[in-house]
Amino acid sequence: MKKLLLGDEAIAQGAIDAGLSGVYAYPGTPSxxxxxxxxxxxxxxxxxxxxxxxxxxxxxxxAALGMSFMGKRALVCMxxxxxxxxxxxxxxSAMTGTNGGIVVLVADxxxxxxxxxxxxxxxxxxxxMIPTFEPSSQQEAYDMMEVAYDFSESIHLPVLMRVTxxxxxxxxxxEVKEVARQQNEMNYNAExxxxxxxxxxxxxxxxxxxxQQAMLEECAKNSxxxxxxxxxxxxxxxxxxxxxxxxxxxxxxxxxxxxxxxISQYPLPKELVRKMTEECNEVLIAEEGxxxxxxMVRGVMPGNAVIRGRLTGELPRTGELNPDAxxxxxxxxxxxxxxxxxxxxxxxxxxxxxxGHRDVYSALNEVLxxxxxxxxxxxxxxxxxxxxxxxxxxxxxxxMGASITMAKGAADAGQWPAVAIIGDxxxxxxxxxxxxxxxxxxxxxxxxxxxxxxxxMTGGQDSAGTNKFEAICRGLGVPEEHLKVVVPLPKNMxxxxxxxxxxxxxxxxxxxxxxxxxxxTLQRHLKQKKAKEAQK
Numbered sequence: 001m002k003k004l005l006l007g008d009e010a011i012a013q014g015a016i017d018a019g020l021s022g023v024y025a026y027p028g029t030p031s032x033x034x035x036x037x038x039x040x041x042x043x044x045x046x047x048x049x050x051x052x053x054x055x056x057x058x059x060x061x062x063a064a065l066g067m068s069f070m071g072k073r074a075l076v077c078m079x080x081x082x083x084x085x086x087x088x089x090x091x092x093s094a095m096t097g098t099n100g101g102i103v104v105l106v107a108d109x110x111x112x113x114x115x116x117x118x119x120x121x122x123x124x125x126x127x128x129m130i131p132t133f134e135p136s137s138q139q140e141a142y143d144m145m146e147v148a149y150d151f152s153e154s155i156h157l158p159v160l161m162r163v164t165x166x167x168x169x170x171x172x173x174x175e176v177k178e179v180a181r182q183q184n185e186m187n188y189n190a191e192x193x194x195x196x197x198x199x200x201x202x203x204x205x206x207x208x209x210x211x212q213q214a215m216l217e218e219c220a221k222n223s224x225x226x227x228x229x230x231x232x233x234x235x236x237x238x239x240x241x242x243x244x245x246x247x248x249x250x251x252x253x254x255x256x257x258x259x260x261x262x263i264s265q266y267p268l269p270k271e272l273v274r275k276m277t278e279e280c281n282e283v284l285i286a287e288e289g290x291x292x293x294x295x296m297v298r299g300v301m302p303g304n305a306v307i308r309g310r311l312t313g314e315l316p317r318t319g320e321l322n323p324d325a326x327x328x329x330x331x332x333x334x335x336x337x338x339x340x341x342x343x344x345x346x347x348x349x350x351x352x353x354x355x356g357h358r359d360v361y362s363a364l365n366e367v368l369x370x371x372x373x374x375x376x377x378x379x380x381x382x383x384x385x386x387x388x389x390x391x392x393x394x395x396x397x398x399x400m401g402a403s404i405t406m407a408k409g410a411a412d413a414g415q416w417p418a419v420a421i422i423g424d425x426x427x428x429x430x431x432x433x434x435x436x437x438x439x440x441x442x443x444x445x446x447x448x449x450x451x452x453x454x455x456x457m458t459g460g461q462d463s464a465g466t467n468k469f470e471a472i473c474r475g476l477g478v479p480e481e482h483l484k485v486v487v488p489l490p491k492n493m494x495x496x497x498x499x500x501x502x503x504x505x506x507x508x509x510x511x512x513x514x515x516x517x518x519x520x521t522l523q524r525h526l527k528q529k530k531a532k533e534a535q536k
Contacts, residue, residue, distance in 0.1 A: 005174045007167040008033035010138040011105060013174070014145030016043055019181035021072035021100070022050030024060035026429065027458035028079030029114040030168035031107035035077055036459075043180060053455075055464040056400075056429040057082035061089040064102055068158075069195060071187035072100040073149050080108040080119040085400065085430065091128045093158045095197055095205045099190040101152035101159075103145065104130075108164045110289055111320040114457075116380075116399065118318060120289035125160040125266060129209050131216050132160045132266040133225070134242035138172035140225065140264065146181070151219075155212065164288045166320065167243045217267045225264035228272050233257045236330070237280030237305065239273065241293055243321075244286040250323040251332050263287075268296055277303030284329060285309035288321045349385055356516035357383045359488035360450050361391040363496040364419070367504065374417045375410055379403035379431070381423035382457045382518075383450050394421065401430030407445040408438045417504045421448040425455040428465035432472060438509050439477040446503045447511045449473075450488075452518040460521040473511050482510035489516065 005013060012034045015023065025035040038044045039051045050067070054060035057078045064074035076086070083090065083106050090104060106124075109115040125132035133148055135141035141163065148159040193201050220226055238256065240248045241263040248256060261276050263269070277283055277297065283305045285294040294309040308314045314329040315321065327334055351358050360383075368374040378384055378394030379402060386393040396406055407420035422431045427449050438445055449469055455461040465472060473483050482503060486496045496514065503510035517525075 001176050001178055002173050003176055004171055005138055005142070006033055006169060006171050007135075007138050007141050007163055008107070008169070009037045010142040010172075010174045011145060011161070011163070012037035012041070013176055014142040015073075015075045015103065016041055016049070017177045017180040018146040018149045019073050019183045020044075020049055020075055021183045022064065022067045023075045023077060024050070024054050024063045025077035026054050026057050026060060026082060027455050027461045028057075028082050028107070029458055030109060030165045031077045031079050031082075031105065032458045032461070033168070034075075034105060036461075047183065053461055053464065057086040058089060061086040061093070061104070064104075065089060065093060065096065068098045068100040068102045069190045070100065071189060072184045074100065074102050075105060076102065077105045078107070079115065080106055080121050081115060081117065081399070082106070083119075083121050083124055087124070090124065090158075092197060094128045094130050094209050095202050096195045097156040097205065097209075098152050098158055099156075099187070100184050101149035103148045103152065103159050103161055105161045105163070107168045108162060108289055110164055113165060118289065120292055121160065121162045122266065122289070122292045125162070128160075129213060130158055130160050131155070131219070132162055134162050134264050134266070135167065135225075136240075136242055136245040136262065136264055138167070138170075138174050141167065142174050142176060144225065144264075155216070157209070157212070162242070164243060164320070213267065217269060220265045220267055221269035221271055223265040223269075225262075226269055226272065227262050228275060229256070229260040229262065231257055231259050234259060234280045235282065237261070237276040237283045238330075239263060239276065239283060239285045239287075239293060239297070241287040243288050244326070247321060247323045247326050248286060251327050251330060263293065268293060270301055273297055274301050274303055277301055277305040277307075280305050282306045282308055284314060286315065286321065286326055286329075348388060350388065351382065351385050352519050354519045355382070356452055356488040356514060356518075357386065357450055358391075359490060359493070359496070360421070360448065360514045361386045361393040363488075363493055363500060364421075364448070365391060365393055366493075367497050367500045368417070368419075370501070371417050371504070374419065375407075375415055376419045376421060377403045377406040377410065379420075379422040379426050380457075381426050382452075383421060383423055386421070400426055401434055404431050404434035404438060404445070404447055407447070408434065408441070408443040411444045416444055418445045419448065419504070420445060421450060423456075424449060424451040424453065424465055424469065425463040427469070428463070428472075432476065435473070435478075435509070435511075436476050442508045444507045445509060446500070447509070449511060449513045451513050451515040452521075453515070454518045454521045456518040456520065460518065460524065469513055478509060478511050482506055482508065483513075484511070485513045485515055487516055488514040
């Protein structure tokens with residue numbers, strides 16, 4: 001059966017068809033559509049596959065470990081910076097091993113379309129000594145899921161699957177199975193001696209995992225997804241990993257005249273690399289992201305070849321790889337391009353018309369005019385656009401949850417006023433612990449939890465703390481008299497500005513929660529309500 005699928009959707013369908021029992025994820029572009037596809041899948045609903053969003057990537061990874069402990073197959077999804085959040089359980093999962101298979105799907109974002117950096121997640125796989133798969137097409141992404149789960153269960157290690165933006169968000173026809181594999185039966189085969197990481201147990205597992213590396217490399221050498229495609233012209237050889245292999249095929253639709261080593265499974269198969277570097281005069285390494293393969297080849301196995309790639313300037317050092325960049329490096333003629341029109345006006349992203357964040361920033365800017373050198377520490381979400389005109393309201397945005405802890409640190413240094421602004425989903429993701437630190441020291445900060453009742457930036461997914469924020473703040477220790485809720489509307493501006501003024505002038509921890517539903521999700525909910533009424 002054939003389906004037209006995004007790369008993300010192919011991964012999701014592949015996981016379902018491989019006998020998935022649970023997906024655990026926090027929304028993050030470009031990985032979000034994987035979980036959304038599973039949430040809407042009729043078969044996933046029929047099989048009662050777990051498919052609710054997790055509070056953050058760390059809790060997602062730990063829940064997946066729990067499902068694996070009971071013998072069932074789990075999928076963890078995140079974007080690349082989310083892997084930083086779940087690094088502790090991810091790295092330790094190599095020490096525990098797996099019972100049921102685990103695939104950790106990480107979607108990297110070269111060119112930073114919606115991210116803070118260009119992190120390459122393959123380094124995490126190498127660091128954790130966990131095998132990594134990197135599909136070169138949507139069909140491979142689908143097929144690899146079953147292989148990855150089988151592999152995970154046979155070697156008792158999680159598998160990291162790494163894709164990038166273009167693979168995640170481009171479509172292709174995918175041949176899928178007619179009948180999905182049944183879910184694993186629950187079992188009690190997990191041994192506490194592996195899963196209780198006391199030093200005495202972990203040392204033994206460390207020896208096992210380290211000794212597996214030679215076997216994993218041998219598996220990569222013999223993998224159907226890694227192959228050496230020879231050719232007559234050995235002046236140049238090309239190592240192409242993941243989607244870069246797809247781009248190479250676009251450069252040579254009639255077949256590449258040079259030897260090609262396709263890499264889609266790691267550890268890097270050094271024997272195949274040495275074959276190329278010994279037989280070719282030059283080797284061009286085409287990979288999406290950082291020079292992960294290039295660094296290793298240049299360092300330990302260059303053979304007789306001159307190594308070219310991102311580090312030598314033949315391919316761009318930053319940003320996404322693309323077929324034109326590869327053609328230029330290979331001396332292939334580019335298709336005729338039209339010059340862009342110089343009269344097009346730049347259209348940076350902006351907060352939606354009617355968005356509650358607009359009213360929050362308008363009020364905040366109005367109040368902060370009254371103070372000398374105020375500082376506002378921002379966070380990750382739609383409201384980060386408050387940095388741009390016309391508001392120019394925030395002074396920092398580093399990572400999920402950093403607003404509160406940075407405001408506390410600034411207050412510790414003597415800054416006043418120090419204001420943190422954080423979204424509802426980001427607060428439950430990783431802001432609560434920072435607020436607890438601030439409360440424990442009664443830091444002189446004002447925290448604004450801008451609650452639009454959804455995870456708006458990634459498309460309106462459920463937010464873990466909806467209707468719980470006042471209770472959470474009280475439980476953490478925010479004084480009742482300094483926990484305020486306002487409705488961000490222009491007509492309420494006098495109330496909002498006075499509330500901000502009062503809480504900034506209070507020298508301790510105060511929390512203000514401006515609450516109004518996101519305009520995008522409100523419109524969707526109204527349409528759904530009308531549709532239900534029409535059916536009646």
